[in-house]
Amino acid sequence: MIRKYITEKRSWLLLLAALQVIIIFVAFIDSAIPLLPVLYIVLLNTLLCLAFVFLRYSRETRFYKSLASWDQIYELQAVLDPGSPMERLVHEAVSAQTDRYKRESFMNVQLLESEKDELLAWIHEVKTPLTAMQLMIERLPDETLQRQMMYEWLRIHHLLDQQLHQKRIPFIRNDLFIEKVSLAPILNKEIRALKSWCISKRIGFDVELDAETVLTDGKWLAFMLRQLLTNAVKYSEASDILIRSREEGGHVVLVIEDSGQGIDPRDLPRIYDRGFTSSRFRQEGAATGMGLYLTRQVAEPLQIRLHAASVLGQGSVFTLTFPRENDFQRLTGM
Template structure:
């Protein structure tokens, strides 16, 4: 700050030094003016000017130091009170800017909330005709047509469900309800939803649940499993998907293993990134890049650790490691 202060006042300092040099020069060329007293006077002037600069430095930089040290937010309470007219101008300008930014942020937040509410309302409205469509498809006699329409219906259903949970993810903490959850019930419900798709692709399930119950939120756990099972079915051919659970060091482990195409090693660190699809099959327009991202976000809120192992042509294994019971104290507070 000292360097900045000197640079700011350099024109004043240079003017004072030039004045003193001018006085010495005049005394030097004019023999009628005694040089020694002039030098003494210049020395006293320089001393006083230096003391003046030191005093003014602390007084004039207090406001600017508070600006430099403040956090990058819209809180102006940490700024020192302005003393000079220029400092008052700066404070007024900043206050006006902050007020405008707060007003704009408030308006944008309201618009975003309205957009989110409108989208959620639209999703719920669409679910009604979608349910009716599913019932109508079930009454078709043409099995081939029924299979194709059911598959397309399922795609729309899963995309709407993904959108619904994407809007709820930022507020997931308000929606959590921890309870003893039966894994078998959740898994069979999700498999039932994907049944027509699995039959079409010739995919079966091998379920081995040594640990049948976990402490978690049933709705969000179902959403996580839905994303993993959807991916497993989507990228697998006629084969069995293995779903097994077991206890390890007091923790429940749930694995979902498929025999599909696998994931390229260079893609593994990025599969949970928002919007990431694939580098090997980048032309796959059916992929949204949101399923695993949302599943990971939900799992973090449930304190579930998600791990993945995969190799090209050898399938993929997703592992969910559930937390110990006492780890939920920070979520439930009990």
């Protein structure tokens, strides 16, 4: 700050120095003026100017130091009150800019909230004809056509479900209800939803739950399992998907293992990135790159550790490690 202060006052300091040089020059060329007293006066003037600059430095930089340490939030309490007309001018300009940003931010938040509510309402409205469409598809006499249409129906259904939860995830902490949840009913419901797709692909499920109860939010856990099971079915063919749970070190561990196409080792570190889709084994644009990204977004507030392992061409294993009860107690400060 002192270097900036000297730079700011450089013109004044140069003016004072020039005046002292002029006094010495006049005394040097005019023999009637004794040089030694003049030098003494110049020395006193210089010391007085340095003392003045030193004393004024602290006072004149307090406001700007507080402004430099300001954390750029919308409140100016951390900034000291201005002590000079120029400081007041700066303070008024910053206050006016801050007020404008507040208004714009509030309007943008209101607009985003409105768009979110409209989109969620639209998604809920679309689900009604989708349900009716499912019933009509189930009545089709042609089984091949029925399977094809059911597959497309499932794609639409899951895309809408992803969009719905994607809009809710930023507010997930306000929507969590942590309790002891049984894994079996949630898994059974999600497997039944994929039944027609699994039948057409000759895929079965082998479920063995040694640990049946976890501490989590049932609704959001169902969404996570939906994404993982959908991926397992999508990239598998004529094989079983193994679902196991066990207790390990006080944690419940749930493992979902498929024998599908697997994940390229180069892609494995990026599977949770938003919008990332592998360059291999794409199903003609069926992949959106959002399923695993949203799964990771939900896992973080639920304190669920998510781990993926895969061998290309042999399948993938996703492991969910659930928190213990005292983990949530430390999190909430109970």
